[in-house]
Amino acid sequence: MKFTGNNVLVTGASRGIGAQIARTLAEMGLKVWVNYRSGEAEAAAVKAEIEAKGGKAETLGFDVSDEAAFVAAVKSIVETDGELSYLVNNAGITNDKLAMRMKTDDFMSVIEANLKSTFIGCREAVKVMGKKRFGSVVNIASIVGETGNAGQTNYAASKGGTIAMTKSFAIEAAPRNIRYNTITPGFIATEMTDVLKEEVKDAFTAKIPMGRFGEPKEVAEAVAFLLSDHASYITGETLKVNGGMFM
Numbered sequence: 001m002k003f004t005g006n007n008v009l010v011t012g013a014s015r016g017i018g019a020q021i022a023r024t025l026a027e028m029g030l031k032v033w034v035n036y037r038s039g040e041a042e043a044a045a046v047k048a049e050i051e052a053k054g055g056k057a058e059t060l061g062f063d064v065s066d067e068a069a070f071v072a073a074v075k076s077i078v079e080t081d082g083e084l085s086y087l088v089n090n091a092g093i094t095n096d097k098l099a100m101r102m103k104t105d106d107f108m109s110v111i112e113a114n115l116k117s118t119f120i121g122c123r124e125a126v127k128v129m130g131k132k133r134f135g136s137v138v139n140i141a142s143i144v145g146e147t148g149n150a151g152q153t154n155y156a157a158s159k160g161g162t163i164a165m166t167k168s169f170a171i172e173a174a175p176r177n178i179r180y181n182t183i184t185p186g187f188i189a190t191e192m193t194d195v196l197k198e199e200v201k202d203a204f205t206a207k208i209p210m211g212r213f214g215e216p217k218e219v220a221e222a223v224a225f226l227l228s229d230h231a232s233y234i235t236g237e238t239l240k241v242n243g244g245m246f247m
Contacts, residue, residue, distance in 0.1 A: 007077070009077060017220070025220070035061070085134065086136050087125045089137070089138070099153040115165070119165060126169070141163050162182060166180045167180075186246070189214065208245045
């Protein structure tokens with residue numbers, strides 16, 4: 001794929017979908033900043049894997065829900081590379097409970113980690129990318145933000161909010177030639193789904209028209225497309241990567 005910019009920050013990139021996004025974008029020629037919160041060793045392994053294949057990567061440890069740390073990280077990238085062309089807001093957590101048993105702290109912890117952090121990243125991207133009047137941001141939401149899910153009121157709110165917020169950023173940033181889009185993955189085969197019992201996996205698979213869980217690379221390649229020059233007239237869009245589970 002063709003990219004006008006040179007570098008990208010991927011949050012929550014030490015494992016799972018985020019790590020695959022980092023690998024895929026590096027394979028396509030971008031320098032990748034691999035963010036992690038606690039998985040320093042895992043992030044270093046992603047960096048080493050990228051470099052072993054001839055790519056460029058750096059690791060950057062900070063908590064995305066910490067506003068000062070996120071702002072400082074973006075400043076560090078710009079001071080090092082002279083720019084930040086692309087951002088993928090992928091980091092997030094879950095804290096599942098039925099709503100009637102969910103404390104306000106349980107709710108807000110997920111909002112802080114998922115929605116607030118995405119807001120900070122999107123806001124800082126406008127400031128930095130606006131100076132060069134170029135950039136692209138992809139926010140990773142979830143099918144749950146479109147459909148809701150029992151036991152995930154907090155997660156659904158954070159991801160539904162991400163979808164709506166992305167559209168607002170897209171409107172505000174379009175005059176500066178900065179694009180904002182969202183991807184809503186369905187069930188993707190990662191460490192999180194590997195621990196599910198086979199009967200649970202089978203029950204979920206039965207609801208997917210394509211009859212299987214997605215692969216992290218299928219999400220990563222969708223991210224690459226939306227960041228790339230090939231999507232230059234696409235902004236404010238929500239791209240579903242869910243095998244037809246929700247249309």
